[in-house]
Amino acid sequence: MAAPVMNKSAESPRTSSQTVTLGKSLNLGLRAAMEADPKVIVMGEDVGKLGGVFRITDGLQKDFGEQRVLDTPLAESGIIGTAVGLAIRGFRPVCEIQFDGFIFPAFDQIVSQVAKLRFRSQGKINLPMVIRVPFGGGIGAVEHHSESPESYFAHTAGLKVVSCSNPVDAYWMIQQAIRCDDPVLFFEPKRRYYEKAELDFDAKPEPLFASRVLRKGTHATIATYGPMVKTCLESAAAAAEEGKELEVIDLRALSPMDLTPVYDSVRRTGHLVVVSEAPGEASLSSEIAARVQQECFYSLEAPILRVTGFDAPYPPSKLEEEFLPDLDRVLDAVDRSLGW
């Protein structure tokens, strides 16, 4: 059990910073959100006693009780469909979808009800709910456990979609998503759950729907999000050794996207590489490419290149290293762009 970092009691001064994993950050963020608002409830498969298959909700049921942390029946449409009713009633449900590939039974409720109810009611009903989805590959899993379905949801009007890439963002973004009065799909880079960082609890967080430049550079811009952020930062470090300075932008918000920092960057560098694990066809990466070419047409010195998962179903895990964009594929794209 972690120290009660969000304890508001003046007598017990809390640690103002702590080294935490991304998973632990989410856990602390959920705990803080639940302490701040009694209407916040957590629901999903195995999120109670077990603490979730990734332990993101570890200890929450013990501390907040079974009516605020619900081990639900095993049916995803049921999780989301009942969360809609709970949200209408005034709760703020935080639903966990156990793995990316299991979200599809809930697709109907998400697209037909979650996304549309506010519009249908012309603002009389809000659905302040969060749908947490551990996503992406790289963990050697069986089928349906490594997918990147975020584009489906970014494509759906009425939903907001975000993805965190590091422990600090995870802590703040989950709380901001829960406070948001719109339904938010919250994509968690599951292979980064054990990445560590120093988390300053007194820091002022970035706004939720804002992208951020993580590394400044002058030669080319890389736009990415989620699990690929680390890959791209490593790529930029390697490129720097060869004298190429890459600017790396973590999009964070996937719908609506905040592309202004990308436009600003591309206007300086003239080169853009978009990196995502998801298959590229009709995806967020194609959307980014379309918008940047429209906004930065005269600044571009090369076509926008994309490094993505392939347009094939996610492969058996022995092949996933070939499927997933890695440092070499990113740098290859950078070289092709710079050499155009």
Added chain:
Amino acid sequence: MSSPEQWTHPEPGVGPAATAAKPTAEQVIAGLRATSEGGPELVQLLTPEGERVPNSQWDPYVSDVTAEDLRNLYRDMVLTRRVDREANALQRQGQLGIWVPLLGQEAAQIGSGRALKPQDMAFPSYREHGVAWTRGVKPTELLGIFRGTDHGSWDPLANRFHLYTIVIGNQVLNAAGYAMGQRFEGKVGDDDGEATICYFGDGATSQGDVHEGFVWASVYDAPLVFFCQNNQWAISEPTERQSRLPLYQRARGYGFPGIRVDGNDVLATLAVSRWALDECRHGNGPVLIEAFTYRMDAHTTTDDPTRYRLSDELEAWKLKDPIERVRVHLVRHMDTENEFFDQVQDESDQLAAELREFCQNMPEPPPGRMFSEVYAEGSPVLDAQRDAYLEYAAGFDGGEH
């Protein structure tokens, strides 16, 4: 297992239903249709001939219903039917894009709707114009959906009547969640407790969301009345395409009571719904009610029932009309004068005239509406699209383009 009766009412100890139930197609149909003609499973308090059937189990739930109350139920049904017929006509005249008739289902909807207490919540599908009436939603507020000016204009929280849900079965899970919330907030357990009622049809019982709704409501002891209007037809598909088992019997597999009521009997529907809602508000939910009724008109105004059902069936159901039996009862047994019926008729004509007048004068929604209220906290991307489109559209104003 030879006769339909045996199959429909398996005795305890006969064996697991899964092995005992191997009915022939004829047995399935006979079981599904076993109904008013004396079937003990169907709750009926008012026969199609307008005679009151004493029933020791259910009479207590309507013992307070006076002649005046019954006249009010009659009035509700007549007005609801008049609105329905007027709207159907408005569609035929091009004033509405489509209409979803409720003809024949007035008793199921008024009986259950009038069983609700003010604190209760209702989740309709899209044919619940009668329930809407009982929740104080004006008939004019239904029209926008069918004229294409909005997706539902009433306030679902103020009326405690959720917006129509068109995707079959979705609302059952939403209702289950809402009812869970009532329980979590401690609003269940006494006479003042809250309950939720959820409407769906025989076709919806095949949907996964309805099954999941049954599971959720039962394992969380949600105060939810599942109100299935079995109107015999899911567009062109008969109930036997959805189930081998009479629908109310499904409840047993989920661990809560199921009951079949004559959905054309407003008194029986009122009694059974009051009982079910009381069970729920006292913490004994959920409950499934199968209101056995008949869709006297088409699925919607775009449908053609002559392609899939015989007029004999319709004629047989006309004899079980939900309004006529109450009228007969009021005349024969409750000293109701013609003056009352004339007055209700006048009132319904006036309501229809108002509906027509309102419909023909409904304003078109402004183009900006399609961008509004998509998000509570806005979206710069959508805002930019709206601004660009409105500027583009403004370019057409008064010009030749």
